[in-house]
Each structure stands twice: as structure tokens, then as C-alpha cells.
């Protein structure tokens with residue numbers, strides 16, 4: 001973790017001077033640089049050394065991809081680069097078996113293959129100071145090729161290019177790539193660069209791509225296989241879209257929209273940054289069961305197919321999510337792809353800008369009121385979900401070796417960082433913030449930059465103390481707990497004092513701007529507060545009439561655990577502005593978790609009372625989500641059993657009462673989530689069996705699939721239900737997904753045991769998004785009595801999962817496993833594991849503490 005020393009004098013100065021020392025060393029004192037150690041992964045030391053001696057890299061890569069998944073991929077590669085000083089053996093990254101290297105020639109001479117700790121080592125005798133050429137023939141590694149029966153795709157972020165071909169796998173050694181793919185003639189393919197030529201010979205073809213733009217190894221990508229192709233016009237040229245969807249309704253509803261959303265995102269980014277789309281071509285591909293929502297390879301963006309292809313039954317939430325992921329990946333073309341972090345310590349910068357710009361482009365489309373509400377609902381609960389735990393991490397984290405880079409990703413960088421960025425923009429003013437960011441993009445275009453580089457530029461545009469601000473928001477964990485005192489005299493406010501203290505740890509202050517709203521019988525008044533110390537007297541409030549109640553963080557921009565005025569609760573659903581209500585729901589839930597102001601039972605009653613009254617879709621989503629959390633995690637199984645029939649009835653009534661289709665659907669989904677009664681089962685079974693949704697709701701094939709899973713999970717008396725549902729699915733990729741998940745839902749404990757055992761094999765964990773879905777059912781509260789035995793092994797497997805899986809998999813694995821446990825026994829399993837492994841990888845340990853936090857909190861709250 002980046003815990004900066006207490007030296008307030010200046011982290012900026014310190015880093016800047018370190019940088020200049022490094023620069024000095026490159027050109028004048030090269031002899032004193034120590035040779036890099038040979039160790040597995042890509043160490044920071046190796047990366048820094050290579051950055052000082054290597055430049056002007058280009059890769060020529062040819063891959064011969066056979067039709068059958070089991071057959072090897074033969075590869076040829078030429079790496080050209082400039083070596084400033086030929087002093088130490090050169091390390092090429094290749095995390096594979098040395099036997100896969102067939103031949104190695106360096107500067108036209110055959111060289112011996114020397115392989116150590118995931119590196120191909122080239123001795124100085126073969127190299128020269130100046131231009132060098134390394135030629136290899138080898139069998140490609142398959143660690144990040146995602147090979148399927150009739151398609152494959154690369155996914156190299158953060159350091160997995162080195163699992164496929166030898167390279168300098170670090171983000172600040174950008175290079176060009178000239179790719180040739182040899183493929184079955186009927187396959188289609190997409191890569192970073194535009195197509196130069198394609199030659200068919202019998203049932204094979206060779207596809208020659210132009211030389212790519214200059215990009216980092218983690219952004220080099222291609223996909224090939226049985227895909228359909230659509231084309232459109234984007235970024236001043238023809239753009240291609242590859243997909244495997246077969247459902248004509250989805251295709252009809254989705255392809256035009258995908259191009260249109262990209263077009264509006266590109267337009268917004270070009271205008272905001274004043275930099276035209278910076279790469280030679282635009283293209284994207286929808287991948288079935290893709291590991292992430294999307295990945296920003298220039299010219300070949302990858303998306304999860306199920307999020308891209310929606311039909312007429314899609315909710316507003318799904319449509320928004322699709323627009324959002326497209327805006328996010330498009331923003332990366334500038335933030336991340338054009339200007340890239342030096343090192344993955346600053347991976348959060350590309351993610352925060354992608355999210356922040358996606359939000360901004362949405363604001364331009366929908367207006368401020370929708371934006372404010374969506375920003376609150378999208379980011380704050382997710383950020384609090386990590387930052388309230390003992391395992392929280394700062395936005396900016398240290399990283400010694402790229403092999404651990406995946407552990408840096410999580411809700412802090414995706415959700416707390418945008419909150420921080422919005423506070424920074426508010427502090428600086430929108431125009432000055434935009435000017436600063438533009439200067440940063442222009443200055444570092446096609447290169448690399450760090451957070452100190454950016455904040456150094458922003459500092460010029462700001463009057464505030466950004467260094468002090470940066471320390472607590474970016475380099476530190478946690479959030480403040482806010483409290484207040486209100487003194488009254490003759491029905492007027494005589495004194496209003498606001499205090500903050502950290503939820504955990506030492507004295508710290510989060511400087512921030514937020515709003516407090518005072519509610520009266522016939523009007524309300526909102527004050528903006530700048531809280532930059534631990535205690536502030538709000539002079540503006542003095543002399544105001546005493547309100548009926550007040551609401552902290554009414555506008556939802558402030559970050560922390562906000563106090564709740566008990567007098568607000570009876571009037572909660574009379575608050576007119578949906579933004580204010582959403583902020584109140586979030587504060588109430590956070591306080592409940594902290595054992596402050598409201599108990600789980602009270603919160604259940606309060607939130608169910610809102611199911612008919614709340615009409616804003618995003619707020620209903622928030623309420624039903626919180627209700628489900630409290631229901632499964634913070635009340636006892638006995639309380640659930642006695643209370644479920646009533647809750648089901650309230651949800652069903654509210655569903656009928658609400659008029660908007662999406663609101664109805666959210667309530668239907670909530671009903672499906674919580675039902676336990678016979679009556680509830682019969683209602684849902686009718687819907688599923690007749691494929692007839694309640695009036696006013698559209699259900700899609702995916703909805704009926706999830707309904708079948710929910711019924712089967714409760715050991716439905718229709719034991720054939722899953723077979724019948726499978727028979728309804730025609731798309732081959734979706735059938736595979738279904739068949740994978742089914743054993744995790746089986747009524748037979750032995751089948752579930754076998755399923756869990758099968759996950760010990762890496763090959764059975766390849767479709768990570770399907771594994772996470774299956775684990776959710778396997779560890780569902782209704783199955784926990786028999787699933788608790790999987791917990792120790794699930795923890796033991798985590799290290800292997802981190803090494804073999806993609807970046808989000810460790811946390812998805814943990815979340816899907818632990819999210820719903822509430823028993824003391826489950827908490828003990830986690831405590832025992834941590835106790836027995838005192839030297840456990842700290843980056844994985846915090847992931848465990850994050851995922852297990854509700855299990856520990858349940859222990860406290862259920863005792864009360």
C-alpha cells in the first residue's frame with residue numbers, strides 16, 4: 001500500500017525529484033545502474049531498468065491457428081528495438097515452458113536458448129549498443145488466448161502478453177505490432193490495426209494486418225473465429241463489429257444501437273478533450289461469457305456479449321449499463337490508450353477517467369438531475385462496500401511486481417475514484433479542471449504518465465492545497481464519520497456545528513464540499529458546506545428557523561457515514577426530490593451496518609413501506625437491493641421464514657400497483673429473489689411454465705432461465721424444470737453456460753460436491769463469469785448448511801486462482817462465495833484461515849477481508 005510518510009512537505013516534490021534523478025541516470029550515469037535481478041513476473045526493478053536502456057520497439061508476429069482447439073499454435077516473431085547500453089543480459093518476458101522455443105536468432109546469429117524464472121535471457125555477446133533484432137520460432141503459449149471450439153480471443157491485461165509470446169511486457173515500453181494470422185478460411189478476425197491483405201489457400205487463409213499504432217503490450221489484441229460481422233461508420237472510417245449472437249430479435253434491437261452509442265461517445269470525447277480519435281481504425285467484438293464488461297484494445301474493443309445484445313424486454317437499467325460500458329471503453333481510447341500509466345500503480349487513473357467521462361457523456365445526454373442521481377446510485381454504495389471494511393485499500397497502491405497487478409483492481413478504483421475526481425473538479429471549477437486535463441493529454445500523448453504528473457499540472461490551475469487533499473483522498477483508505485450539534489433559541493438555530501473523524505485509524509480529515517437540507521412545513525433550504533477541518537461552525541445556519549428535520553448530504557456528493565435525523569423517517573417518502581431520497585436510503589443502510597440510528601428489522605419495515613410510494617426506477621433498484629441484503633444477511637433464518645409470506649405479498653402488491661414496466665420488473669425480480677412460501681412458488685411456477693409474465697412486464701429468455709434457477713434452487717417439485725428450460729434455449733453459447741451452472745443448483749448434495757471438486761481443475765474455471773454465477777447458487781443461503789464445508793478449500797485455492805485467472809476473478813470468487821454467509825461458523829472459518837496463514841499475500845488478504853466484511857458484521861448485528 002502507498003502509505004506515504006508523515007512528511008507533509010510534499011509527496012509531489014519528492015516524486016518529482018526522484019523522477020529527475022532517474023532521468024539524469026539515463027543519459028549521464030548509466031554505469032551506476034545495477035543489473036536487474038532475474039525473478040519471476042515483471043519486477044519494478046526490471047521494468048525501470050529496461051525503460052532506461054530500451055526504446056523504439058516493434059514486434060512482427062505470425063500465428064498459425066489450427067481449426068481444432070487441441071492443436072498447437074506455431075508462431076514466428078521478430079522483435080526490433082534500440083538498446084542504449086549493452087551492459088547486462090537482456091530479459092524477455094515469457095511465462096511458459098522453455099521447450100516451446102524452437103529457435104532463437106539474435107542479430108542474424110543463432111543464439112542458445114537460456115531460460116530462467118519466466119524469462120528468456122539473451123547474453124550481451126549477441127547484442128549491440130544500437131539497433132537489435134531478435135528472431136524466434138516457437139509454440140505460442142495459451143495462458144491468455146481464451147481458446148474455444150470455434151473462436152479465440154486474447155486478453156493480455158495486465159501482464160499476460162508474456163504468457164503467449166516473448167516480449168517486454170510492461171506498460172511504458174510501447175511498441176508497434178505487425179500481425180499476421182493464419183486461420184481456417186471461414187473464420188473472421190479483428191485486431192488493433194486495419195487489414196492490409198487476406199489470401200485464401202484451400203480451406204486456410206492468411207490475414208495480414210497493417211502495422212499498428214504505438215501501444216502498450218496489454219493493449220495488443222485480436223479475436224478470430226466463427227463470428228458474424230457488421231460494419232458502420234465511426235471515427236472518420238469504416239468500423240467493424242464481430243459477434244456470435246443468433247437471436248434475430250436481439251440482433252435487430254442491438255447492432256444499430258451499438259454503433260450509435262459509440263458514435264455519440266466518440267463525439268463527446270473529441271469535443272471534451274479537443275483531440276480527434278487518436279488511432280488508425282475503430283472496431284469492436286462481442287464475446288460470449290467475456291470475463292469483464294469490456295476491454296479497451298484500440299481498434300478491437302472487447303465486450304461481454306450478453307450486455308451488448310438486448311431485446312425488447314431489456315430494462316432501462318440494462319440499456320443504461322450498455323451505454324455506460326460503451327462510453328467507458330471509448331473514453332479509454334484517450335485515457336489509458338493514448339496516455340498510459342507508467343506502471344500499474346496508476347492503473348486507477350485510466351479507470352477513473354473512463355468512468356468519469358462515461359458519466360459526463362451521459363450527463364450531456366440526460367441532463368443534470370438524472371446524472372446526479374445516477375452518479376450517486378452507481379458509485380457511492382459500491383465504494384462504501386469496500387471502504388467501510390477492514391480490508392479497504394487506497395485508490396493509489398504500490399506494486400512491486402506486475403504479477404500482482406490484478407489485485408489492484410476493485411470498487412475503490414472504479415467507484416471511490418470517480419467520487420474523489422468529482423470532488424476535485426468541484427474544488428477546482430469545471431473549466432479549470434478541463435483545461436488541466438487537456439494539457440496533460442497533449443503533453444503525454446502516445447507516451448506514459450503518472451498521477452504526480454497529472455496533479456502537478458492540475459496544481460497550476462488550482463488555488464487549493466492539492467497536496468494535502470491528495471494525501472487523504474488518493475493515498476489513504478477509509479471515510480469520515482460525520483456528526484453534528486444543533487443548538488436552538490426561541491425556535492431559531494443559534495449554533496450549528498459539524499464534525500468529522502475517521503471511521504478507522506488516526507486523525508485524518510477529508511476536505512470536501514457537500515449539502516445539508518433543512519425541511520420546513522411548506523419549503524426547504526439547502527446549504528453548501530465546505531468541511532475542510534475536523535470541526536466547522538456553520539455560520540450561515542445561525543438565525544434560521546428550526547426545521548422539522550434536516551438531512552445531511554442531501555445532494556449526494558459528500559463521502560462518508562452521514563448522520564440521520566430520526567425525525568426524517570416518518571416524512572421520508574414525502575421528500576420531493578428523488579436525489580434526496582436516494583441519499584437518505586444510502587445513509588440509512590450504512591448507519592444500520594454500523595449499528596447506528598436504525599436496526600435491520602426497522603430498516604426492513606421502513607424500506608418495504610416505500611415499495612409503493614417510491615416511483616423513481618433507480619431508487620426502487622436501491623430499495624429492493626438493500627431489502628434483499630438485509631433479508632438474507634442481517635435477519636435470522638427464523639425471522640425470514642416467519643416474515644417471508646408477508647414480504648412476498650407486499651412485493652407482489654407493489655408490483656401490481658406501480659405503473660411503469662421497469663418498476664414492475666424490479667419488484668418482480670425482488671419477489672423472485674426472496675420468495676420462500678408455497679404460494680410464492682406457485683405464482684412464479686405459473687409464470688415460468690406458461691411463459692406468461694405478470695401484466696405490464698416483459699420477460700426475456702435470460703429472465704426465464706434465472707426464474708428456473710430460482711425455482712430449482714428451492715428444490716422445486718417439478719424436478720424436470722431445468723431440463724425443460726434447457727430445451728427452450730437455442731443459442732449454443734448460452735446452452736453451454738446453462739449446462740455449466742446446473743450442477744451447482746442440483747438438489748443432490750453429491751452432485752454439488754462433485755461440482756465444487758471439479759473447480760479444483762483450472763480447465764473447469766476457464767469461463768470465469770459462469771463460475772461466479774454458479775458459485776452464487778452453490779453458496780446461496782438456502783444451501784449454506786451443506787456448502788459451508790467448501791469454505792476452507794475455497795480460501796486455500798485463492799492464490800492459485802490469482803495466478804491462473806484474470807484480474808477480477810479473485811474478488812469475484814470471494815464475493816460469490818462469501819457474500820451471503822451470516823453464521824458464526826462461517827466467520828470462524830475465515831478467522832482461522834487468516835490465523836493459520838500469517839504471512840499471506842497482503843494484497844489477497846485484503847480481498848478476503850473485503851468479501852467477508854458482511855459475515856463479520858452479521859455476527860455483531862444478529863447478536864443485538
Ligand SMILES: [Zn+2]
Nearest residue numbers: 328332351354
Ligand atoms: Zn476500464
